[in-house]
Amino acid sequence: MAGEDIDFVRDIRPIFAARCQECHGATKQESGLRLDSGAAIASGGNSGPAIVAGKASESLLIHAVSGGSDEISKMPPKGAALEPAQIEQLKRWIDGGANVPPDSSVSDPRRKTDHWSFQPLTRPATPQVTNPRWPRNPIDAFVLARLEAAGLQPSAEADRATLVRRLSLDLLGLPPTVEQVDEFLCDSGCDAYGRLVDRLLASPHYGERWGRHWLDVARYADSNGYTIDGGRSIWKYRDWVINALNRDLPFDQFTIEQLAGDLLPAARTDQVIATGFHRNTLVNEEGGTDPEQFRVEAVVDRVGTTGSAFLGLTLGCARCHDHKFDPISQREFYELFAIFNNADEPTLQVPTDQQAKEMPALVAEIEQSEKRLAEVDANSLGRQTEWEVKLAGRLNLEQASDVPAAVRGALAVPPESRTDEQKQLLKQEYQKVDPERLPLAARIIELKESQKQLAAAITTTLVVRERKEPRLTHIHLRGDFLHPGAAVAPGAPAVLPPLTPRGEKPDRLDFARWLVDARHPLTARVTVNRIWQIYFGQGLVATENDFGLQGDRPTHAELLDWLAGQLIENHWSLKALHRLIVTSATYRQASRMRDDLIAADPYNKLLGRQQRLRLEAEAIRDVSLAASGLLSREIGGPGVYPPQPQGIYRFTQQVKYWGENKNADRYRRGMYTYFWRSSPYPFLKTFDAPDAVVACTRRPRSNTPLQALTLANDRAFYEIAQGFAARICADGNQDDGQRIRAAFRCCLTREPSPDEISSLKQYLESQRARFAAAPQEAELVAASSPPAVADPVHAAAWTMLARVLLNLDEFITRE
């Protein structure tokens, strides 16, 4: 028998060991292939099985070592080719069944790494500090310990006006009202700050603020992307996020519902809406495209986004080849791909309660009427005969050109001799005049029209639904879906804890639950780090989307683990985490630059102060609307169309719909602005809003002349200044100084300095004088709407002043 003289251990293993395992062994698996264990040899590589037992001529391994094959390059790539005798041995071994004795397998093929982020969470003890009076909670002990070790002191607490503005901006994305400020400043109780935090966390605007941060990660937009970029309706998902945060849906549940809400037992509609998270992928509507190509792109994006959002890993790197730095193989990428590869992409109807009641009622009435109609038709024979007789009589008397020839012909034939066709014709003809039938038929048409209208009025949203027939996933060689390699089963990377499925193979629900398992080393760390980053401008891990080997190590590893532990212990409550952070002394520090800190810790890694942070694009719009008094505080609903400059769609393939709102929707928060991916609202883009193409885990903060032009000249923004002026002037009893002070506090919360008052007063007076001399200009500047001010010179001068306040660096900065 062929190959019976070949012994794997004696003859084959030495060949593999000497010539193959450098690249296909325990440390490295080029093309996903390893040749150092029986099990690994049997499972093959990314291109499929290396060996077809019994058929050397069909085995890739033989093609590779022999060379001259189209499908695989010659192996080994370096050094001499295998000797003919060795190739012959391999062939005979394969032809003989490719037997490998059981004892020659390696014990545990799981990847090992000692990289910090893959290790289980630790439970660090709160460190001892020299100055025990400074810490307000354990966060501060971790921070202070590092500062003290570096010989640095933390900064003093910011003043109360700064704190109330900071908190309000961070938690709600809106400035505090003057009343809220006064309430806090006058509250001398021992936990005024804590009460303020609680009030803010209970505000429904909290969900908007933190929802917007999450929507960056979710790459939320209102259009399909690519070149055609048609509109889509998925705002129900956006509203789900806002609502979930407002009711403090625990982050583990928040994760599960978004990744697999449809698979939950007895899934509620809102849980299915949540799966819109992975419908924020792009859709290419261009003619002549291959739909499978873009379906694959969307699945790749789902894997990549899941990696960025929850794992802090750059999984996308493993699409075309094994990850260069992290222990993620190309095969493992496609195992994750397989988890997401079985989703269908339906559109869900989300009727209101009213619509939900109306629809079945309509359907029932239609059914009933149709049943009744069938009855009427069934007993029409007598009526029809009567009609036939009458009609025949009439035809005898007159020409009756209104009666079709075919009908006349049929009537002329005695009933028993009529063909089926003629019978059918007469029946149809009678139904047109049957007095019992006609009102019923009209009613049905009416009902169906109502049904159509109702259906069109029902909001839809994009969701994910598991398909009945799962797709078989293959590795895409070099990332190209046209080159399928070996088939893979769904699974999680080996470097992470094992994924235990409910059934035979893991699905999205198993995967989602695995992500938020308390033993998972990444999800909680990545989540607390991203939240921390929003409060301090940078995360404890500066590379918030790369916890892998190329990423930065945490500046405060113990604090990171402690916070992650707190999140899990507090049942994944995000509000509890926010409260913990914002009530810390670390958070409450002043942000002023200190010379000693600039010298010793220029990057503020040790957190010896707070950080001044320019507000995000949406927040700049929101604080301006709030200060001016124009803001509409309505939450949720379809996207809106505030004023934008002319000429935006000169540069897009298609002109986008932009029906500028004339009502209160004109002044909605920035997050509700309809987002066309191919041509976003320019204000948002200018201030670094993400383009919603891939997950954005951190926005850059640029500082450009185009931003200055926008704040100074943009017509939407200018209108806000006009509205602000009207608000300032509304109180007729104030003098200039009082008004300036009030306007200043509206914008910046704090009291103006005497210098600032005098600069502003001087400016106001000079503007008033110049407008008085140029009343036509004043007319142009003074607003006709919103609320007009009686004296245009007055209104124009105050518009100029309002415009200055809205353009201050401090106004668009969280101090």
Added chain:
Amino acid sequence: MQCRSVNGPAQLLNSTRRHFFGHCGVGLGSIALGSLLAEDCGAAIEPPDLRDPLAPRPPHFAPRAKRVIFLFMAGGPSQLELFDFKPKLQELDGQVVPSSYTKNKRFAFIKGDAKLLGTRRKFARHGQSGAELSDLLPQLATIVDDVCIVKSMVTDVFNHGPAKLFVNTGSSRFGLPSMGAWLTYGIGSQSRNLPGFLVLQSGPRGPRGGNPLWGSGFLPTAYQGVPLLPGAEPILNLASPPGIDRARQSEFFSTVQKLNSQRLAAVGDPEIATRIAAYEMAYRMQTSAPELIDIASETSQTLDAYGAEPGQTSFANNCLLARRLVERGVRFVQLYHTDWDHHGNKDTHLGQPLDDRCKEVDRPAAALVGDLKARGMLDDTLVIWGGEFGRTPMGEPRDLIGRDHHVDGYTMWLAGGGVRGGQTIGATDELGYYAVEDRIHVHDLQATILHLLGLDHLKLTYRFQGRDFRLTDVAGSVVSKLLA
């Protein structure tokens, strides 16, 4: 290169210097006009100072070109009607393409049994270099000795949006920085009162792909292309609101600056100094732009040469504007002219519609090269002409006849900026199907463009999501035949 944190640590790098400027009340507009022609330093580009993101910075080595004008023919012009004459294709006109060409190929619209289509256009040789052009490009023929024609371009993707992204960003996926963004990130811009990267548009609609074609991807948005719009307000929000004249706007700016300076003194954050500088530049943009777009100030000779008419929106006007922009130090100007997608529909066939596109483009493009040359600017201004792909040797019969998208061999041309003119590089096979000689992939073209600007495409990188990205992805090599 380490620049993963755009808004955090990098901003503080020069905080002492900023501190100084802040307290001295000096704007930043004037500080960074550093030496442009640095010696070959051979090192990676340092991350720019985001307080003055467009300040000119030295490249890796002495550049041949200082600025780029990219004439983007959106839709994919037919190389077979314009540049690449194939007698064999004429001979086989009407026959089914040999299956060896189309096996395992995907096309946007046509199928594997499509019939070959010979061109109906007349070709002739021009200039000392004897470059072969069709009668659709009579003006290009007059400057052809300054031009390098590349007949062997290849690209990876055959749908418009992805293919345009590929040319601009080196990737067919969204989210990567465009060439102009990479360039201005790498070496800034010489203009102190205009954006460093401007985009102009002519033709019936915007290019497929939209903003991401000139986006900054993961680079700071300061590097994204800024659309230059037709009309009196060429940059969004450039005009002061109604009722605000120049004096009033100036008073407004100085009051804002005064208050910002007071705040800077109080809190010491260098970011405020940047804001002050940004407002200064915004004001300069407002005051200089009206002069920039006023092409009526050009001589009638110049206007005629381009075929430009003040007050119109046309490729001709845009070419003239492009010259004015590069004269003022703008680093990268990209002109999109749309509607080259000649599939064979009523308005998109290879007859009159193609005539019209060529008429719109031929004269201004040639005039631009000639004008730059006359002004002594062609030597260091790189002009590029081409689309996202070419068109198939097979015809695409629809209402009339056209051609489908083709990625395996098409034509572009380059002039000036260190490119050796008066030559034709590369060739396709006898059917004009595959580039067979001096194949130049899009990534090679990108590497070459960066090289001409003094940048090593392997070193112009940016760390994002754990990977060092570059314009040329993991490929590209400089095409030495292109270089003068």
